[in-house]
Amino acid sequence: MAEVSAEARIEAPSGKVWERLTDFGSYGEWNATHTSFPDGGPETLAAGATFTENMKLMGFPAEVLWTVEELEEGRVLAIRGKGPMGVIVGTRYSLADADGGTAVRVDGEFTGAAVALMAGKLKDSATAALNESLRKLAGLVA
Structure with a gap:
């Protein structure tokens, strides 16, 4: 298992950050690993909703079938997905x-x-991508 995390303080109200975070149409503007949603984001953002995302990490493309596991409006979005291999x-x-x-x-x-x-390489690459994503997200909402 490889675990990664990143934190940032964004100078914007949480509602504005949440709005951008859950605007799947704008993921490419801030999410460093995102390349596309071949079928669009989830139709309704709710626990159990599924969607497919094309991503790139460590230079490798991957398609992930995500399921929303936890949703606390304005506070928590947790997703789990199945990728290649x-x-x-x-x-x-x-x-x-x-x-x-x-x-x-x-x-x-x-x-x-x-x-x-x-x-090891996955942790380094994913941590860098998370930090870059938070920096870009902050730039869009601040």
């Missing part, structure tokens, strides 16, 4: 009010036999 990917976004701004935390995990072969 039996890799399971989890991503959890958490938002909290922070003195007029928003504290954003992203936690990710990768499991599967293929992950063991490249866990």
